[in-house]
Amino acid sequence: MAAYREILTGLDTGVLTITLNRPERLNAWTGLMQTEVETAIRAGGADDAVRCIVITGAGRGFCAGADMNGLQSIQASGGENYQASRPEVERPAPSPLEQAFPGRFGHMFACPKPIIAAINGPCAGIGLILTLFADLRYAASEAKFTTAFSQRGLIAEHGIAWQLPRLVGEANALDLLFTARKFDGAEAERLGLVNKALPGGELMAHVGEVAQHLATQVSPRSVAIMKRQIRESYFQSYGDSLAVADAEMEASFATHDFKEGVASFVERRAPAFTGK
Incomplete structure (x- = not known):
């Protein structure tokens, strides 16, 4: 530091x-x-x-x-x-x-x-x-x-x-x-x-x-995108906000954190998210 x-x-x-x-x-x-x-x-x-x-x-x-x-x-x-x-x-x-x-x-x-x-x-x-x-x-x-x-x-x-x-x-x-x-x-x-x-x-x-x-328990990628979604919504219509959500959801499916989130739940273990 x-x-x-x-x-x-x-x-x-x-x-x-x-x-x-x-x-x-x-x-x-x-x-x-x-x-x-x-x-x-x-x-x-x-x-x-x-x-x-x-x-x-x-x-x-x-x-x-x-x-x-x-x-x-x-x-x-x-x-x-x-x-x-x-x-x-x-x-x-x-x-x-x-x-x-x-x-x-x-x-x-x-x-x-x-x-x-x-x-x-x-x-x-x-x-x-x-x-x-x-x-x-x-x-x-x-x-x-x-x-x-x-x-x-x-x-x-x-x-x-x-x-x-x-x-x-x-x-x-x-x-x-x-x-x-x-x-x-x-x-x-x-x-x-x-x-x-x-x-x-x-x-x-x-x-x-x-x-x-x-x-330790949530995806840093998810949190960063959610934070941006909320703050951008102050200047968006509902339709625009929904379109962003749809695009971000589709992009999430290809990430490590999505795979890890599902796997850790199914395997009943702590997640190891990377933000990727």
Whole structure:
């Protein structure tokens, strides 16, 4: 794994864990952290040894939002420092899917590996947006969430105005954005913002089980195509989505993973998927 300054990375049995690592600031988001997280996700997406990616926070927080020093710098410059807060990353030519989802986090939708957000503590502002671009979200029941933007004189940034209503419905999205009220992981589950909320002491064990299942028990090829199908469907008619499914299903029949999926079921053994 590459050396980073504001994140930690570790690979274990096909699961790449990315840990936001500024615990003394509740992992407040910086331009460097943005660059390092994106770099790690892109590297994981291209690495055959990685089957699943987990993002979590060091210490007692997930991400408290944008670092206040950065916001003060932007405020003092009248906004001139805003784009400078996002250092450039060396990126491959964008795929059609990434072109459909530009911005700071669209690359997560285009990543072929499933991404899980393990929200272990306070999750605010841009930290909350980060989780919305994960594929699965699990939270500590007691974790505190807030959109925060309206209380900072800001707006619904980085795609949250598009993404949040699709997860929780328009009325709930407007409530969370207008009021910037705090809510906990248990309410996040009721709203549909997270897949499941658990007591904090059980969170990482549960996420680990889900990640290991995705890393060992399902075809990585199937998961990558399903992820792309879902995200492309936002811009497709039903007929177009069905046509893609028909073509992908036919292509699946010639793959190793299809043969292995059938054989492992018939032989009652664990599958050995290759993604091919």
